[in-house]
Amino acid sequence: MDESTSAALEAIAREPDDLDGHTIAQLADYLDADRTPPDPTIDASPACQHALAALERLRRVAPELLLDDGAPPDDEDWVSRVMGGIALDAHAGADFVLVDGGPDARLVMTEGALRGLVRSAGDDEPGFLMGRVRFEGDLDPGAEVVVRTGVTVAHGVPIPEAADRLRQHIAAVIARHTRLRASRVDVDVEDVDAPRDGGAA
Amino acid sequence: MTDLDLLTGTIAARIRAMPEVRRLYPPRRVLLPGVLGSAQGVLGALAADDTVTAEVHDGVTSVQVDLALTGDSPAPEAVQAVADVVRSVLDGARITDRMITVRVASVEP
Numbered sequence: 246m247d248e249s250t251s252a253a254l255e256a257i258a259r260e261p262d263d264l265d266g267h268t269i270a271q272l273a274d275y276l277d278a279d280r281t282p283p284d285p286t287i288d289a290s291p292a293c294q295h296a297l298a299a300l301e302r303l304r305r306v307a308p309e310l311l312l313d314d315g316a317p318p319d320d321e322d323w324v325s326r327v328m329g330g331i332a333l334d335a336h337a338g339a340d341f342v343l344v345d346g347g348p349d350a351r352l353v354m355t356e357g358a359l360r361g362l363v364r365s366a367g368d369d370e371p372g373f374l375m376g377r378v379r380f381e382g383d384l385d386p387g388a389e390v391v392v393r394t395g396v397t398v399a400h401g402v403p404i405p406e407a408a409d410r411l412r413q414h415i416a417a418v419i420a421r422h423t424r425l426r427a428s429r430v431d432v433d434v435e436d437v438d439a440p441r442d443g444g445a446a
Numbered sequence: 447m448t449d450l451d452l453l454t455g456t457i458a459a460r461i462r463a464m465p466e467v468r469r470l471y472p473p474r475r476v477l478l479p480g481v482l483g484s485a486q487g488v489l490g491a492l493a494a495d496d497t498v499t500a501e502v503h504d505g506v507t508s509v510q511v512d513l514a515l516t517g518d519s520p521a522p523e524a525v526q527a528v529a530d531v532v533r534s535v536l537d538g539a540r541i542t543d544r545m546i547t548v549r550v551a552s553v554e555p
Contacts, residue, residue: 289472291551294514298554340549344522349533352525354550362517362553422521422553 265290302368341384372402386424397436454498466524468514470497
């Protein structure tokens with residue numbers, strides 16, 4: 246792990262309850278160690294699994310955004326913001342009813358799981374890295390929900406077209422895995438990776 | 447080993463075998479606060495498999511499953527399939543007064 250990332254991780258140490266007693270820095274170290282030795286308190290924690298998945302995607306996508314010239318990432322604020330978003334979004338949050346289970350069953354999903362789905366969908370879009378993910382509105386079956394996302398976009402990606410693809414992808418994921426309807430998906434571009442020569446993005 | 451141990455172990459084994467399920471998690475709330483130890487309440491609350499819990503309270507058997515899905519199937523259909531598996535095991539044990547909770551804690555393609 247490079248120094249700027251380490252410093253950023255230290256700067257965003259979360260309350261232990263956010264990640265079932267772990268910090269995002271500890272989880273990054275766990276990934277560095279290839280998840281060995283196995284830590285059951287991490288492996289059995291949905292919040293930690295969300296965060297680990299997001300960290301893995303970050304490591305996969307970050308080079309596309311930041312390392313295209315081979316230089317190490319040097320934007321500590323950016324790393325802090327992305328890592329902070331991962332830690333906050335990994336929290337399970339409240340349950341919402343996924344589908345009617347009849348009189349003898351309650352079938353629910355955590356808000357953290359839904360945020361993880363949206364985050365994963367966004368990171369799958371080339372040139373994007375998801376920041377925060379928020380929902381507005383009830384999450385009851387059949388309800389309309391507004392999805393608000395913050396993203397970093399790689400330099401050179403045509404933002405309007407890519408944002409449209411991202412909106413469609415997120416809406417499709419929500420339609421597939423819930424009974425919700427995404428009435429609106431807001432994509433706030435929080436960062437555009439500037440070229441290393443200092444030119445405009 | 448109690449009947450509930452066998453019940454939760456059977457449920458966990460059958461759910462783990464489902465292709466829609468990536469893993470089981472220890473339930474976030476294992477027991478309702480105050481239930482354990484109440485004179486009227488719990489007939490049994492021990493679980494042989496700590497990823498599925500069952501407790502009996504006022505004659506109603508509550509089973510709780512927290513899990514990660516693979517995402518291969520839509521989550522609503524997947525959780526209904528999981529609930530059907532739990533129902534099947536409970537039917538086999540002739541437990542009709544029941545409440546099943548299936549919580550999707552993550553989707554991990």
